[in-house]
Amino acid sequence: MRKLKYKEAIAEALVQAMKTDDSIFIMGEGADDSTGIFGTTSPAAKEFPERVMDMPLSEALITGAGTGAAMAGMRPVMVHARNDFLYLAMDQIVNHAAIWSEMHGGGVKIPWVIRAIVGRGWGNAAQHSQSLQAIFAHIPGLKVVMPATPYRAKGLLISAIKDDSPVMFIEHRSLFDLEGFVPQEPYSLPLGRGNIFRRGKDLTFVAFSFMVAEAGKAAVVLCEEGIEAEIVDVSSVKPLDKELISESVKKTGRAVVLDTGWKSFGVSAEISAMINEELFHVLKAPIRRIALPDSPTPCSPILEKAYYPSAADIVNASLDLLGRARLPEEKIGEEETKFSGPF
Amino acid sequence: MEFSKKILEKLYTTMLTIRLTQEKIAEIYPQVPRRIQCPVHLYTGHEAIAAGVCLNLSSADYVFSYYRSHGHYLAMGGDLKAMFAELYGKKTGCSKGRGGSMHFIDVKNGFMGASAIVAGSIPLAVGAALAFKMRNEKKVAVVFFGDAACEEGIWHESMNFASLKKLPIIFICENNFYAVKTHISQRQAEDNIYRRAANYGMPGVRVDGNDALEVFPAAYDAFYGARKGGGPTLIEARTYRWLGHVENTFFNKDILEGRPKDEVESWMKRCPIKKMEEQILRRGILEKDDLKRIGLRIEEEIKEAILFAEESPFPEVSDEKTEV
Numbered sequence: 233m234r235k236l237k238y239k240e241a242i243a244e245a246l247v248q249a250m251k252t253d254d255s256i257f258i259m260g261e262g263a264d265d266s267t268g269i270f271g272t273t274s275p276a277a278k279e280f281p282e283r284v285m286d287m288p289l290s291e292a293l294i295t296g297a298g299t300g301a302a303m304a305g306m307r308p309v310m311v312h313a314r315n316d317f318l319y320l321a322m323d324q325i326v327n328h329a330a331i332w333s334e335m336h337g338g339g340v341k342i343p344w345v346i347r348a349i350v351g352r353g354w355g356n357a358a359q360h361s362q363s364l365q366a367i368f369a370h371i372p373g374l375k376v377v378m379p380a381t382p383y384r385a386k387g388l389l390i391s392a393i394k395d396d397s398p399v400m401f402i403e404h405r406s407l408f409d410l411e412g413f414v415p416q417e418p419y420s421l422p423l424g425r426g427n428i429f430r431r432g433k434d435l436t437f438v439a440f441s442f443m444v445a446e447a448g449k450a451a452v453v454l455c456e457e458g459i460e461a462e463i464v465d466v467s468s469v470k471p472l473d474k475e476l477i478s479e480s481v482k483k484t485g486r487a488v489v490l491d492t493g494w495k496s497f498g499v500s501a502e503i504s505a506m507i508n509e510e511l512f513h514v515l516k517a518p519i520r521r522i523a524l525p526d527s528p529t530p531c532s533p534i535l536e537k538a539y540y541p542s543a544a545d546i547v548n549a550s551l552d553l554l555g556r557a558r559l560p561e562e563k564i565g566e567e568e569t570k571f572s573g574p575f
Numbered sequence: 576m577e578f579s580k581k582i583l584e585k586l587y588t589t590m591l592t593i594r595l596t597q598e599k600i601a602e603i604y605p606q607v608p609r610r611i612q613c614p615v616h617l618y619t620g621h622e623a624i625a626a627g628v629c630l631n632l633s634s635a636d637y638v639f640s641y642y643r644s645h646g647h648y649l650a651m652g653g654d655l656k657a658m659f660a661e662l663y664g665k666k667t668g669c670s671k672g673r674g675g676s677m678h679f680i681d682v683k684n685g686f687m688g689a690s691a692i693v694a695g696s697i698p699l700a701v702g703a704a705l706a707f708k709m710r711n712e713k714k715v716a717v718v719f720f721g722d723a724a725c726e727e728g729i730w731h732e733s734m735n736f737a738s739l740k741k742l743p744i745i746f747i748c749e750n751n752f753y754a755v756k757t758h759i760s761q762r763q764a765e766d767n768i769y770r771r772a773a774n775y776g777m778p779g780v781r782v783d784g785n786d787a788l789e790v791f792p793a794a795y796d797a798f799y800g801a802r803k804g805g806g807p808t809l810i811e812a813r814t815y816r817w818l819g820h821v822e823n824t825f826f827n828k829d830i831l832e833g834r835p836k837d838e839v840e841s842w843m844k845r846c847p848i849k850k851m852e853e854q855i856l857r858r859g860i861l862e863k864d865d866l867k868r869i870g871l872r873i874e875e876e877i878k879e880a881i882l883f884a885e886e887s888p889f890p891e892v893s894d895e896k897t898e899v
Contacts, residue, residue, distance in 0.1 A: 257709065282709075288739065293698050293732035300702020300716070303687060304637060306709065308702075324729075327692050328699065336680035336688045337671035 233415065239272050239408040241382035242347075245389040246276045246309065248418040250283060253307060256393060257283040259294055260311035260347075269311050270349070270408055291320035295346065299329040299398075302344045307393055311347040314575075315364045315402065318348055329398045330373035341396045345389075350404045350492060352442070353571050355536065358528030360575055363441075363492040366499045368400045369470040375399045375423055376469040378492075380444035382412035384467055387421030395423060404442040404492060406571065424471035428480070432460035435486035435550055438477055438503055440466045443490035443522070450546035453564050459554060469499050474506060481507055485516035486553050488546065495523035520549045576792045580860050582630065586787045587851050587866070589626040592873050593618055593646045594848050596655065597818075599877050600645075600662065604822045610885070611662045613675035618646035620785075620817035623847035624749050625650035627790025628717060628810075631798040634685045637703040637716045639696040642677040643749075644689035647719050652684040655876055659884035667887040694720055694727035697746070701733045704742035704807075715801045716744045723754035725768050734809065738777040741806035745797045746772075748809065749784060751816040756833050769811035777807045784812030785847040788854060815842035 236244065250256045257280075258273055264284045268274030277284040287294050291312065298308040312318055318325065325346070333340035350363040369376045377392055377399055379385040385403070392399040429444050430451055437447040444465045451461040464480050466473050481487050487507055491500035500521040507519055522541045530539055544564040551558050597619040604611050618625065625646030632638065632651065640647040648658060653669065661668030662676055669679050677691040687703070690696040700718035707714040724730050725748060737744050748768050752759045759766060772779025778797075782789045790812055797808035819830030831839055855861050 288732070288736055290732035290736060292729045293701065293736050296695075296698020296729065296733070297702035297705055297736065300637075300639075300699035300704075301706040301709075302702070303699065304703040304706035304716075306706045323692060323695060324698060328690065328695055332688060332699075335670070335674050335678050337669070337673050340680070340682070340688070 233413040235411045236382050236414040238382045238385050238410045239270050241386040241414045242272045243275045245386040249390050249393045250280050256307045258309045259285045259287050261287050291317050292324050295321040295324035298344045302342045307343045309345045314360055315348045315350050316359045316362045326371050330371050342398055343396045345392045345399045345401050347401045352406045355531040357531040361529040365469045366493050378402045378441040380465045382414045387419050391420040391423050406442050423468050426466040426473035426476040429463040429465040432462035434459045435461050436480040436484045437463045437488050439490040441492050449543040453547045481511050482514050485514050488520045491523035496526045517553045522546055583855050583860055586626050589650050590622040593622045593649050595873050605824045615676040615822040616643040617818045620815050623787035623790050624784045624812045627787040628794040631794050636685050636714050638686050639700040639718045640689035641720050642691045648679045648686050651686040653681045655880035656883040659880040660887045663884040665887035666890040672890045694724035694729045697733045701737050704744035707743055713802050719747045722750040722759050734775045737807040738775040743801035744807045746809045748811045750811050750813045755820040772809035779809040781811045784814030785845045
């Protein structure tokens with residue numbers, strides 16, 4: 233099977249979906265320019281120039297127009313190069329798209345997708361690096377999908393586009409160059425279903441998006457220590473695949489929940505509350521959480537490095553959980569950063 | 576523009592239906608036991624605007640509205656029974672009891688819903704118009720909003736994009752001069768809403784929103800212009816709200832408190848329904864008795880609608896247990 237990068241898998245999903253359905257179109261600031269949202273919209277813009285629309289810098293309008301177009305039978309895919317700009321569209325996402333159907337008695341189809349990218353590294357600082365899944369997952373009526381691999385990105389994006397209700401599709405910039413096997417033909421993966429990324433018996437990592445990759449690195453280190461970590465890639469934060477998480481935690485009795493967003497009041501809190509409510513009796517140790525500190529992302533490389541949890545943090549949290557001694561950071565190895573901007 | 580008997584009679588009937596419905600709701604609202612248990616923003620005084628605009632439209636067109644939407648719902652052919660049932664929180668309501676007064680919907684007649692967030696539904700209409708244009712459909716989207724909506728950023732974003740893409744949409748500003756109790760002069764630097772259209776490269780017209788025979792032709796021009804690919808129009812229809820911003824059982828007697836007495840009186844003299852009656856009688860199209868008969872028929876329909884609402888069941892509580 234051929235390999236694709238995560239960003240290429242997204243680009244392919246868009247083109248293939250658009251081929252099968254004329255009502256699908258893309259709207260976004262710079263969606264049809266020469267860089268095409270990190271290349272993800274370029275192939276679609278080339279093949280369907282009429283259906284890839286550059287937009288004014290009006291995030292609320294883009295979103296509201298997407299909702300109206302969806303109500304008139306289209307399937308818009310809106311794209312925002314950064315999560316952070318979604319705040320400008322909040323009223324249209326939350327007060328309108330998410331609840332319009334239910335508020336009017338149900339039955340209004342709003343098949344729309346917002347693709348929004350999370351930044352990390354290269355000094356992107358506080359307004360170019362937020363990961364807002366908790367905010368959206370909190371809203372009744374929104375689905376929140378956060379794929380971790382090229383294979384799942386393609387299948388989940390096709391499903392998100394086919395879905396008849398609003399879907400927030402949150403992509404992580406740090407995954408864009410990640411390669412993986414991706415079937416050529418179009419396929420869809422069910423929203424709300426996770427995936428066992430790695431099998432293990434000693435503890436469970438519950439993760440999504442970039443944290444699946446981070447958990448993977450930690451699992452390799454732990455493996456050398458004789459510890460087999462299972463990684464549950466939940467794939468969508470909402471609906472959450474509680475069944476898959478439960479199966480794994482029942483088996484291992486230990487859970488580390490990993491989140492690309494802030495720890496306070498976030499998705500990791502929700503998942504650990506769910507485990508506590510439903511599986512308290514199987515837990516051999518308290519749940520651990522790996523997520524961002526309650527502060528805005530700093531810029532300076534040294535501060536930025538300290539801000540994000542590392543594979544070493546994940547390894548040591550796991551060792552704590554198993555009652556084992558922590559490893560020195562140098563033994564875990566430093567992560568190589570390839571990304572060098574611009575944003 | 577020459578107005579046929581059919582048009583005049585239709586305008587009058589729609590306006591009177593709205594007026595009598597609003598009066599009936601205002602009468603029921605404070606009564607104990609409470610039957611309408613949600614915030615209600617009545618349309619009294621604005622009737623000529625909904626009637627004059629919507630008479631141009633068909634059920635294939637899309638209308639979006641704001642929380643003061645009863646007039647638009649009815650002018651698009653919305654069912655009176657489903658309307659009262661919705662106000663009463665019943666299962667048979669147009670929004671199945673989930674929306675109440677601020678969120679009526681009637682998809683089969685092209686009334687696509689209403690937002691309680693000021694200016695919130697404007698981009699939805701823009702998006703519908705975008706879809707119509709992309710598919711080369713001869714449909715028009717219409718959005719109603721108040722004067723304060725023009726203070727919101729999304730209004731400007733929507734006007735800009737609609738004009739940029741020459742979308743088939745009509746923006747209808749119902750300028751009643753008050754946002755709750757704050758006069759427009761306290762909120763906007765210039766009293767020139769219609770002229771702001773020029774900044775976005777689209778026609779903007781100001782009409783007497785209390786005269787259906789001014790509103791109707793203005794909307795007609797905008798509608799056929801949009802259908803022919805001429806792009807959007809902004810219509811500022813100046814009118815006056817006769818009742819409070821929202822029905823209020825605590826201080827209902829002081830609903831217009833704070834407004835200059837002469838201002839209130841001068842607008843009351845310009846009642847849109849009376850004006851329509853005069854125009855019909857002057858043209859000799861209908862007799863006074865005919866108008867009376869229309870009124871009696873509407874009152875009968877309202878009575879039936881209320882009975883329907885009262886006898887309808889409430890939604891089942893088990894319907895509540897839905898999750899995404």
